[in-house]
Amino acid sequence: MPLIVGAGTPGVITTVVSAAPGWKVDAYAPRGTDISSVPTPSHVVAWALIGDQLAPGAAVVEPLFVAGGRTWTPDQFRAIYGTAIELKIAPL
Numbered sequence: 001m002p003l004i005v006g007a008g009t010p011g012v013i014t015t016v017v018s019a020a021p022g023w024k025v026d027a028y029a030p031r032g033t034d035i036s037s038v039p040t041p042s043h044v045v046a047w048a049l050i051g052d053q054l055a056p057g058a059a060v061v062e063p064l065f066v067a068g069g070r071t072w073t074p075d076q077f078r079a080i081y082g083t084a085i086e087l088k089i090a091p092l
Contacts, residue, residue, distance in 0.1 A: 009051050010051050010052060010053050011050065011051060011052075011075070012050065012051045013048045013049070013050050013073075014049050014050070014051060014059065015048070015049040016046050016047070016048050016049075016064065017046060017047050017048075018045070018046050019044045019045055019046050019047055019063070019064075021043075021092075022091055022092050023043065023044040023063070023089055023090070023091060023092065024041070024042060024043050024044065024065075024089070024090055024091075024092050025041035025042070025043075025044060025063060025065040025067075025074075025087050025088070025089055025090075026041065026087070026088050026089075026090050027040070027041050027085050027086070027087055028085070028086040028087075028088065029082075029084055029085050029086070030084055033082075033084055033085075035085075037081070038081045038082075038085065039067040039068030039069075040067060041065050041066070041067040041072075041077070041087065042065065042066045042067065043065065043066060043092070044063040044064065044065050044089065045064055045065065045066055045071060046063075046064040046071075047061055047062070047063060047064065048061070048062050048063075048064050048073060049061055050062050050073065050075075062074055062075070063089055074087045
């Protein structure tokens with residue numbers, strides 16, 4: 001499977017690969033931030049190659065993780081719940 005097949009459209013997922021078990025996503029917010037409506041991220045289920053013209057190779061690899069009953073990329077999650085939320089990948 002090729003990792004990069006050409007310059008992708010920015011923000012579009014071009015390839016998805018299942019993640020090996022053992023990784024999770026933790027969310028951090030600045031003190032005083034209301035996080036009552038933010039679902040708790042959990043395990044990484046896949047890795048996605050996403051077009052990004054500013055990145056080397058015109059793409060970045062991002063985790064796909066489960067939160068609130070659906071799968072998210074970090075950009076999708078921050079777009080809905082706020083850019084102040086910092087997401088970090090960590091071993092289980």
